[in-house]
Amino acid sequence: MxxxxxxxxxxxxxxxxxxxxxxxxxxxxxxxxxxxxxxxxxxxxxxxxxxxxxxxxxxxxxxxxxxxxxxxxxxxxxxxxxxxxxxxxxxxxHDYLGLAREAIDTMQRVGGDELVRAFVADHVDRMRERYRPQVEAAGDDVEARLNALTAAMSRDGFVASHTTVTPRGPKGVALRSAQLCQGHCPIQEIANEHPEFCEQETELISELLDVDVRRLSTMAAGAHVCTTHVPLQLRSAGSTHSTNHTTARQGGLS
The missing domain is CATH 1.10.10.10 (Winged helix-like DNA-binding domain superfamily/Winged helix DNA-binding domain)
Incomplete structure (x- = not known):
């Protein structure tokens, strides 16, 4: 017994x-x-x-x-x-997202915004480490780099895709650009409360593509997809990144 x-x-x-x-x-x-x-x-x-x-x-x-x-x-x-x-x-x-949200809230109480930013930076650094070799292997062409980034993000579960658009600018000049769409956001509820995730991911996209990008919509803000505008031209030599954002609630990351 x-x-x-x-x-x-x-x-x-x-x-x-x-x-x-x-x-x-x-x-x-x-x-x-x-x-x-x-x-x-x-x-x-x-x-x-x-x-x-x-x-x-x-x-x-x-x-x-x-x-x-x-x-x-x-x-x-x-x-x-x-x-x-x-x-x-x-x-x-919502159980596990709630757990993650509580963990980040605890970080903020214990270490303030600086600790949260450090956590987010570490998260984005891991993304950079995964994506950079694949994007750089595509060469200097922005569209080729975007193809590589889209494929890499899809492998990470972001369900990424992009479409090319060619609107007419001043004097009828064609201004080629693309829209990068992310159909899945693993942390959209957390990103809604902590826009640091959104801001740093947008900066990463700009850095990897070497162009100024602009976030048009995010799932964290209620959109069906996260959409980023990508101009299909190289930066000028010696230029610096100056990523454009929408409002704090719309310029987020997925």
């Missing part, structure tokens, strides 16, 4: 599993695509323990694997990274 302590053990383990799984998912939400090794490092767990939770979340179709070609090791097998699945947010409801 088992002891009371033995009978209670599985329930205790289950509660611990749920807590750890929530922490794992929070990191995928905030930093995906992210590796199992990075999650293990951030949480102080073994990679094997983290993979058990990742496998469970993947089986529930909440997260999925994104294969990312390493820019450091050259040729070889793509690395496995984890992102929230397209239907994952619908399954999650």
């Amino acid at each position: 088992s002891s009371p302590a033995t009978d209670r053990a599985p329930a205790v383990r289950s509660e611990q599993d749920d807590t750890t799984r929530s922490r794992v998912l929070s990191l995928v939400l905030a930093h995906g695509p992210i590796s199992a090794a990075q999650i293990a490092k951030d949480l102080g767990l073994t990679p094997a323990a983290v993979r058990r939770h990742l496998d469970a979340l993947e089986a529930e179709q909440i997260i999925e694997v994104s294969l990312v070609r390493s820019t450091r090791s050259g040729a070889g097998r793509p690395a496995r990274r984890y992102v929230v699945a397209p239907g994952g947010h619908e399954q999650l409801g």
Whole structure:
């Protein structure tokens, strides 16, 4: 006959599993695509323990694997990274977004706006590290760089696309531009409350394409897609980035 302590053990383990799984998912939400090794490092767990939770979340179709070609090791097998699945947010409801929002609010209370900005900067730095090699490999042509960026963002789950438009400017001069659209925003509720995410992502798009861009709409502000205007011309030599934004509620990031 088992002891009371033995009978209670599985329930205790289950509660611990749920807590750890929530922490794992929070990191995928905030930093995906992210590796199992990075999650293990951030949480102080073994990679094997983290993979058990990742496998469970993947089986529930909440997260999925994104294969990312390493820019450091050259040729070889793509690395496995984890992102929230397209239907994952619908399954999650607001619980995990609420958890992430509470974490950021705690950062703001403890460290003020400076700590939140540092967190956002780290998030965008990870995006920069992933996207820059792919965009720069496309060469100097802005449209080619935009094609590369669109593909990279789609692999990250942003469901990105772009269309080219050619309106007539003064004296009938054709002014070619494109609209970059992001059909999915993993953190739109958080971005609505913390526009730092929106502002820094818009700056990143401008930096990678090397043109001044302008955010036209965001899901955080209630639009169906996040749309960014991209002029299809190179910057002049020695120019500086001066990204144009819409209002704080509309110039956001997805």
